[in-house]
Amino acid sequence: MRSRVSLLIVAAAFLAACGSGGNAASNSSTSTSLSGYISVFAAASLNASFNALGTSFHRANPGVGVNLIYAGTPTLVTQIEQGAPADVFASADTTSMDKLSADGFTMGTSRVFAHNQLEIVVAPGNPKGITKLADLAKPGVIYISEGPTVPAGKYSLQALATAGVKVTPKSLETSVTAVISKIELGEADAGIVYTTDINAAGNKVQGIQIPTADNVIATYPMVAVKGTKNSAAADAFIAYVLSTTGQSMLASFGFLSAA
């Protein structure tokens, strides 16, 4: 899954037309000296938001092409450790980041750039009338979860344990996407996913909020990968994600602020 932010002349023209009027430019560490390509290995749940961030970063730095590679966080760690040419790694949990760092594949310390929280996902109109975690254990409700090796599945177990709810899922799916698509198809009634996933799915599913006391907040750190051939651009991209512009873009996709 690789999408290249194309080097649109239109984008450059658009930027020129806009001028450097706003304070976005000063926040986003724009530098005319940056050039080349960077490959950003990002967690699957960052797909939509990082596509937008990549495009916008490229507009601010027309000399830098951004390759975005998405996969489950554990898969990305394996790929980087097996020599995949990554410049930036954006993880969906701190465990994976700590592992990569302990194995000596990171440059400098990682920075937390976003948080995400859990919501219950149901079909539009909430046909089973689910309002809280305990409703997942009601008879007649088909609850499915991500497997315990998937971060979202691990967090779901934590949230259910905190709320004191005992429920056996009908299936342990391999990804958040698989859970959402089975609810969309009507095969299952409820699952637990990230707020951002429900945002991304639009009106095909509906989210039910989980009280803060039971919720699990996922932490997303990012870092430059050791051996990057373009550390200036890699650092600039990380700074851009942490800038006010980057943070407000992430917020528009449903992420919680890093602060």
Next chain:
Amino acid sequence: MRRERVPIVVVVLAAIGAAFFILPLVGLIVRSPWRDAVTALTAPETVDALKLSLLASLSATAAGLLLGVPLAWIYARVEFPGRDLLRALTTLPMVLPPVVGGIALLLAFGRRGLFGSWLDTTFGITLPFTTVGVVMAETFVAMPFLILTVEAGLRSMDRRYEEAARALGASRWRVFTRVTLPLIGPSLFAGAVLCWARALGEFGATITFAGNFPGVTQTMPLAVYLLLDTNTSFILSLVLLVISLAVLVGLRHRWLGSA
């Protein structure tokens, strides 16, 4: 057959071709944690996955024989318009990505599917997330191998034996069971074994249609995938590998004999 001198180019290319297949297997064998083999194989989840895999793949083979042999017989013996199209449709899963096959099964036999919604409202039967669902997914993907092998056997057999039996007064059923079946025995056996091996390794359609839950729908390939980062997955992969190798080596004689 006389010994021929083999051109050196052929030898070199063949050696590269063979290495391409053998090296990954060697990698798997070398990197496997042999010390943990016994623990991995006797772990309850491994035993569950193994039992379920055997049960489901054998059931899929039985279903394949029951439904596939009549189809093969019709393809080989009956001329009717649209036969080629029907044959193509019933062997499509051989080239269809299995995940797509799984989604197609959901759209037909799922809780909201064309036929599945009728099953649900009339009998209260739902197939996804059940062992029956696993058998259906495996049959869908594996039966085409049996159909094609048996059809080839029926086409290549000498029909004069059947005609002779009929002329001597045997009933059609008696001819089928006493003459036809023994004559196509080798291809029937080869088809069944191929079907079984394919069912045993089935992943995509199973996880999409039947989901993944230990003891109910989690077969060996699903367990291997979900344990991607642990030693058990290597051992389970080797178990699948040894079974498949035994099947293919054993089949070779049958195939040569039946030609």
